[in-house]
Amino acid sequence: MRYGLIGEKLGHSFSKIIHEQLADYTYDLIPLTRDELDAFLREKQFSALNVTIPYKETVIPYLDEVDSRAQKIGAVNTVVNRNGRLCGYNTDFYGFRYLLQKNGIDVAGKKALVLGKGGASKAVIAVLEELGASEIITVYYKEYPETVTYAECYKNHADAKIIVNTTPVGMYPNSDDCPIDLDRFTALEGVADVVYNPLRTQLVLEAEKRGIRAAGGLEMLVAQAKYAVEIFLDTHLEDARIAEINTPLLKERSNLVLVGMSGGGKSTIGKRAAEKLGKGFVDTDELIIERIKMPIAEFFAKEGEPAFREIETKVIHEVSAQNNLVIATGGGIIKNPLNVEYLKRNGRLIWLKRDADLLQTGNGRPLAPDQAAAQKLYHERLPLYSAAAEAIAENNGTLEEGLSAVLHSYESLLK
Ligand SMILES: Nc1ncnc2c1ncn2[C@@H]1O[C@H](COP(=O)(O)OP(=O)(O)OP(=O)(O)O)[C@@H](O)[C@H]1O
Numbered sequence: 001m002r003y004g005l006i007g008e009k010l011g012h013s014f015s016k017i018i019h020e021q022l023a024d025y026t027y028d029l030i031p032l033t034r035d036e037l038d039a040f041l042r043e044k045q046f047s048a049l050n051v052t053i054p055y056k057e058t059v060i061p062y063l064d065e066v067d068s069r070a071q072k073i074g075a076v077n078t079v080v081n082r083n084g085r086l087c088g089y090n091t092d093f094y095g096f097r098y099l100l101q102k103n104g105i106d107v108a109g110k111k112a113l114v115l116g117k118g119g120a121s122k123a124v125i126a127v128l129e130e131l132g133a134s135e136i137i138t139v140y141y142k143e144y145p146e147t148v149t150y151a152e153c154y155k156n157h158a159d160a161k162i163i164v165n166t167t168p169v170g171m172y173p174n175s176d177d178c179p180i181d182l183d184r185f186t187a188l189e190g191v192a193d194v195v196y197n198p199l200r201t202q203l204v205l206e207a208e209k210r211g212i213r214a215a216g217g218l219e220m221l222v223a224q225a226k227y228a229v230e231i232f233l234d235t236h237l238e239d240a241r242i243a244e245i246n247t248p249l250l251k252e253r254s255n256l257v258l259v260g261m262s263g264g265g266k267s268t269i270g271k272r273a274a275e276k277l278g279k280g281f282v283d284t285d286e287l288i289i290e291r292i293k294m295p296i297a298e299f300f301a302k303e304g305e306p307a308f309r310e311i312e313t314k315v316i317h318e319v320s321a322q323n324n325l326v327i328a329t330g331g332g333i334i335k336n337p338l339n340v341e342y343l344k345r346n347g348r349l350i351w352l353k354r355d356a357d358l359l360q361t362g363n364g365r366p367l368a369p370d371q372a373a374a375q376k377l378y379h380e381r382l383p384l385y386s387a388a389a390e391a392i393a394e395n396n397g398t399l400e401e402g403l404s405a406v407l408h409s410y411e412s413l414l415k
């Protein structure tokens with residue numbers, strides 16, 4: 001009999017990949033319309049299921065038993081067929097609790113804001129209660145008696161220490177959106193987002209920028225699956241299994257982004273890194289050339305640098321939404337902080353650092369036509385690379401050594 005996930009739209013789900021690593025069964029993604037759902041649950045031709053949006057509440061009346069935690073939450077994401085009796089559980093609860101604990105986000109005794117009032121919100125609130133948050137405020141964009149609006153929360157809850165986003169705001173393809181303005185909160189200590197596409201949402205990046213602990217939703221997804229497998233198979237799996245699946249998944253989904261001076265080896269080493277990691281390779285300068293249909297130096301001469309930078313940012317925005325790439329960037333991308341922000345959503349930024357006197361100059365590089373120009377640019381841009389990059393890979397030896405420094409940095413960023 002079948003194992004799998006039911007929900008309305010499942011194209012995005014990683015659950016098949018995750019479950020099939022955790023257990024021996026085949027796990028199917030089973031998209032169902034509301035009408036199909038009824039027959040599916042009545043026929044009971046399955047061993048165990050996960051349930052996702054929008055059916056976590058809809059399934060409850062079909063169940064013979066709902067465990068007390070899921071009952072309290074009012075949502076079920078795990079159903080087991082025990083000799084024809086359907087039993088329901090909520091492992092999103094355990095997944096979110098794992099996410100907080102793994103990322104050192106301590107909520108005990110703290111005021112917490114939960115954005116959104118759907119199924120995920122209820123599981124999150126149950127965890128915050130269990131872990132002893134002092135006050136839990138649900139924030140919703142419409143007015144309800146049991147929730148506060150964003151305007152009210154800025155006015156009356158600016159002292160919140162924890163913010164959890166359970167809304168789809170900031171999810172691909174609307175990755176530019178951020179559900180809440182973090183500048184309004186003066187005591188903030190931790191932020192969690194259940195969204196995992198992009199890997200780091202705008203909200204997570206805004207928190208990181210302010211030095212606040214933050215976690216995206218991928219680990220929660222993997223963790224809830226581990227707990228579901230335990231219930232499906234009536235077995236125990238070590239928590240270590242979560243990281244064993246999450247880390248490679250994160251490495252696979254993430255982009256490796258090379259920043260650094262022109263002529264420092266980003267394109268050359270980037271291509272090699274992509275081969276080694278089995279990732280696609282893109283060179284943002286090449287994409288720009290395709291778009292402007294002329295060499296970059298010619299475009300600079302004809303249209304000027306601001307026109308180039310505008311196209312560059314558009315290209316970076318598009319590329320940043322993709323996954324599993326090595327991205328070699330142009331030397332000047334760090335001039336616009338937006339480029340850095342976009343690239344960080346799905347990527348880890350590594351500064352490929354080559355000494356100024358080793359940099360290749362000329363060869364169509366409009367701002368570094370010769371050594372003197374390259375040296376001047378180098379010193380102007382050092383602080384920008386340093387601020388943007390999450391790791392440094394030195395490239396002052398052989399290409400092989402540069403490549404291995406890049407791969408090593410990527411590994412250590414995603415440990
Ligand atoms: N460690 C190295 N040893 C020898 N040559 C190197 C090394 N690193 C880079 N190079 C050479 O330097 C030149 C410039 O490299 P590349 O074009 O990859 O730089 P880039 O960072 O992509 O520059 P741009 O930002 O202008 O696109 C290439 O000819 C490359 O082979």
Ligand SMILES: O=C(O)C1=C[C@@H](O)[C@@H](O)[C@H](O)C1
Nearest residue numbers: 013014015050051052077092
């Ligand atoms: O997108 C997914 O694959 C899932 C998301 C959550 O709703 C989980 O509760 C569900 O088990 C699987």
Ligand SMILES: [Mg+2]
Nearest residue numbers: 266267285328
């Ligand atoms: Mg290049």
